[in-house]
Each structure stands twice: as C-alpha cells, then as structure tokens.
Amino acid sequence: MGRRTRVSIVCQRGLNQAMICASRIPRHLPQNPLILARALRSALRMSQAVLARRCGLPQAHVARLEGGKIDVQLSTLKRLFDAMFCDLLVLPLPRQRPSDAVAQRQMKRPYNHLIWNDPITGG
Known part of the structure; x- marks a missing residue:
C-alpha cells in the first residue's frame, strides 16, 4: 500500500461536512x-x-461556453457566476464512502500466505 498522507483534523472535518452536504444533493440535478x-x-x-x-x-x-463547444476553466466559471451575483461552490460528489473504497481496494489485494501459518506448529 502507498504512503499515507497526514491530514489535519480540521481538513478531515471539512471533508466530512462536504460529504454530508453532497449526500443531500438530489442525484437528478x-x-x-x-x-x-x-x-x-x-x-x-x-x-x-x-x-x-x-x-x-x-x-x-460566452456563447461557446453555454453551447458546450469549449471546455471551461474553473476561474472562468467563477467569473461567470460572480457576474450573476452568485458564489461558485465546487463540491465532490462521491460515488461511495472513502472507507468503502479503501476496503474494496484491500479486498482486491492478494493475501499473504504467511498470515495462515501457525507460529507454534510451523504449519
């Protein structure tokens, strides 16, 4: 498994709050x-x-952006919404909880045969 990045409690709480908020967004939007x-x-x-x-x-x-003819940058989106008296909120919408994704990834890893060896009998 890769190196785990340390994240502050404040950042972890922010992620949790964002995920709770995102879970309340209707999927049909x-x-x-x-x-x-x-x-x-x-x-x-x-x-x-x-x-x-x-x-x-x-x-x-603006016409090409609205028509989907060109890709939009985040800074351009912010400018568009700011010009329409709105703040832009970028929020990840997870397809599954991070803990479920980690568990699923660990299930795909091959088992180490040493975990089944009995240290007493050697077998």
Whole structure:
C-alpha cells in the first residue's frame, strides 16, 4: 500500500461536512455547471452580451461556453457566476464512502500466505 498522507483534523472535518452536504444533493440535478449558468442567466433576464461585459469575456466566448463547444476553466466559471451575483461552490460528489473504497481496494489485494501459518506448529 502507498504512503499515507497526514491530514489535519480540521481538513478531515471539512471533508466530512462536504460529504454530508453532497449526500443531500438530489442525484437528478444537472452535473454540468454551464447548464445552471445558462438557466441562471435566463432567470436574471440577462443577455449573453451583458453577461460577457460584466465578466470581461467576449460574447462569442460566452456563447461557446453555454453551447458546450469549449471546455471551461474553473476561474472562468467563477467569473461567470460572480457576474450573476452568485458564489461558485465546487463540491465532490462521491460515488461511495472513502472507507468503502479503501476496503474494496484491500479486498482486491492478494493475501499473504504467511498470515495462515501457525507460529507454534510451523504449519
């Protein structure tokens, strides 16, 4: 097994709280933040041109982002949502608990035959 990274209690608690929060998010919500950005822009009755001007991007770039034609960077997403009066929250949505993933990984490792040897009888 690889080297284990030490993480402070504060970071561990933060991860636990994030996972609890993520577990409450309905699974049917759109995973693509650009879908939410477009819906939010529409709800604000804001045109692409106005949004582009507010976040300092060309309107064509905003159109390509919303259309999924180009990959978006996290900093660009932050600028888009900031221009629409929102904070951006990046939250991992785990498919399984970390402890379950570790247990599953350990189950796949081959057993060491020495654990079955009896130290008294030698067999």
